[in-house]
Amino acid sequence: MGWLSSMLTEKQFLNAYCYLNGLDDFDANKWNSFVRVLRENSLVASFYHRLERSNQLYCIPEYCEDMFLSAINFANAQVIQTEVQGKKLIRLFNAIDIPFVFLKGAAYIIGSKRNSMGRLMTDIDICVEKENIDKAEEALLGAGWSFKNMDEHDDKYYREWSHEIPPLKHDNEGVVLDVHHTLIPPIKGRLLDIHALIHSSESDSDFSSTIPSRAWLVLHSALHLILNEDVKNGLRDLTDIFVLLYGEGSASENVAETEALFIKEGFEQEWIVLSLLLDDFFNTEIGSEHSSANLSLYIRMRHFILRKAIVPNSSFIQSDGRWLWDSVNYVLGYCSKMPLHILFKQVTYKTYRNLIKLAFGEYFFRKPKPKRNGL
Numbered sequence: 001m002g003w004l005s006s007m008l009t010e011k012q013f014l015n016a017y018c019y020l021n022g023l024d025d026f027d028a029n030k031w032n033s034f035v036r037v038l039r040e041n042s043l044v045a046s047f048y049h050r051l052e053r054s055n056q057l058y059c060i061p062e063y064c065e066d067m068f069l070s071a072i073n074f075a076n077a078q079v080i081q082t083e084v085q086g087k088k089l090i091r092l093f094n095a096i097d098i099p100f101v102f103l104k105g106a107a108y109i110i111g112s113k114r115n116s117m118g119r120l121m122t123d124i125d126i127c128v129e130k131e132n133i134d135k136a137e138e139a140l141l142g143a144g145w146s147f148k149n150m151d152e153h154d155d156k157y158y159r160e161w162s163h164e165i166p167p168l169k170h171d172n173e174g175v176v177l178d179v180h181h182t183l184i185p186p187i188k189g190r191l192l193d194i195h196a197l198i199h200s201s202e203s204d205s206d207f208s209s210t211i212p213s214r215a216w217l218v219l220h221s222a223l224h225l226i227l228n229e230d231v232k233n234g235l236r237d238l239t240d241i242f243v244l245l246y247g248e249g250s251a252s253e254n255v256a257e258t259e260a261l262f263i264k265e266g267f268e269q270e271w272i273v274l275s276l277l278l279d280d281f282f283n284t285e286i287g288s289e290h291s292s293a294n295l296s297l298y299i300r301m302r303h304f305i306l307r308k309a310i311v312p313n314s315s316f317i318q319s320d321g322r323w324l325w326d327s328v329n330y331v332l333g334y335c336s337k338m339p340l341h342i343l344f345k346q347v348t349y350k351t352y353r354n355l356i357k358l359a360f361g362e363y364f365f366r367k368p369k370p371k372r373n374g375l
Contacts, residue, residue, distance in 0.1 A: 007318050008033050010311055018281050023059040031061055033316035041312050044071035045118030075118045079109050085124055085175050086110045096139050099198050100128045101212045103220055111211035115243035123176035129194050130181040137165060145170050161187045183220050184227055192265050215261040218244050222274045229333030234310035242282045255286060269299055276303045305329045
């Protein structure tokens with residue numbers, strides 16, 4: 001009973017995280033559970049900054065302060081690393097005259113967006129137009145980047161079906177780079193105006209033209225959230241979107257411009273799903289204009305499942321049937337990304353490969369690296 005009493009209900013967690021309410025009522029056990037959920041989802045430093053902006057740092061008990069400060073120091077170090085790598089990439093692409101933009105976490109940090117404060121990331125994402133992808137790949141390989149180890153099937157998946165080339169790494173820099181040529185897998189037939197994305201900058205930062213407009217940043221984050229099988233970072237992504245829309249400038253103008261872009265690019269249904277999710281988690285009332293009676297089955301289903309799956313999957317939050325929502329969202333996310341016949345082929349082949357790896361080892365399908373200098 002003691003362990004159960006220290007767990008948070010879903011309502012308690014969301015009330016504290018989304019609305020910054022109820023923290024004064026947490027005892028030591030509840031705070032322990034709360035910060036563990038934040039740590040599991042890389043939200044510690046960003047939550048601290050949200051508290052700071054709302055003048056609520058007094059809510060943090062003394063025994064939690066060091067943990068928050070440690071997370072902030074780590075996030076600040078990542079900012080420095082991202083800015084250094086950003087400048088190197090800008091020099092590299094300027095030298096070969098290829099326009100590009102940073103995406104997601106890197107764009108938030110390099111563009112000094114409010115949601116970048118304490119926001120952690122695992123890699124740097126950039127986007128170039130499809131016609132420049134080969135030239136960009138050649139330049140990166142020549143600058144010391146190399147592709148992460150993968151087998152032929154995974155390489156083929158990236159190059160023929162995905163929206164990006166295989167991930168690159170730089171051994172000397174300790175950084176992973178994802179190079180996109182669009183925002184969602186093109187095999188689904190939903191194409192975006194990437195030229196408009198790359199030339200959409202409204203930034204006045206030192207990195208100017210490499211930061212997409214706010215509307216494009218929201219669109220990409222929303223597509224990553226809604227048209228994706230994995231929503232482990234879903235609450236982080238939704239928080240990014242909320243802060244982008246409501247943290248700076250006129251919220252009504254931000255929302256109107258973003259909605260217009262979603263509709264222009266053919267993602268009106270996804271805009272409605274996003275609006276409903278923002279209402280659910282941050283009480284924005286954007287989605288209140290959409291009558292539930294007029295919503296399509298797709299919108300109803302994606303909203304319902306995502307609403308369940310976005311809540312962090314943690315042993316410190318009481319939840320019934322979480323595995324079910326994750327599983328259903330996994331299937332729906334994959335169906336959103338690729339046609340069913342390709343999905344079936346991909347799932348069948350991946351299942352076969354996983355069984356072989358289980359029997360013969362992780363590196364069974366990988367080719368040995370070519371020898372150099374006869375060694």
